[in-house]
Amino acid sequence: GTVFFRGSLQGIAAAVKRLLQDIVMLASREVNILQDHPNLIHYYYQEAQANFLYIALELCPASRSDIVERPDLHREISNMFDPKCALLQITASLCHLHA
Numbered sequence: 001g002t003v004f005f006r007g008s009l010q011g012i013a014a015a016v017k018r019l020l021q022d023i024v025m026l027a028s029r030e031v032n033i034l035q036d037h038p039n040l041i042h043y044y045y046q047e048a049q050a051n052f053l054y055i056a057l058e059l060c061p062a063s064r065s066d067i068v069e070r071p072d073l074h075r076e077i078s079n080m081f082d083p084k085c086a087l088l089q090i091t092a093s094l095c096h097l098h099a
Helices: 021-034 064-069 071-080 083-097
Strands: 002-009 012-020 043-049 052-058
Touching: 012 021, 021 043, 021 052, 064 071
Parallel strands: none
Antiparallel strands: 002 012, 012 052, 043 052
């Protein structure tokens, strides 16, 4: 029951994650985790309506796999991509998520 939409929040482009209200506890944990680490997407806002919880998140122009697998589509980002730095950031993020 999770769907993503492209949206905006106060003029800022955002990814909007819609979750069923049944998994609110899981969503609350996710929101708490996202607020505390620089290498994870940024959490902006959440709102409950009807049977859904909506979470506004940072909208990323590309994923790391996009940059590695299709660098020509994201030239500006791929030119700045440092694999060693990315591996350190991923490792730090995973440690934070599983702490």
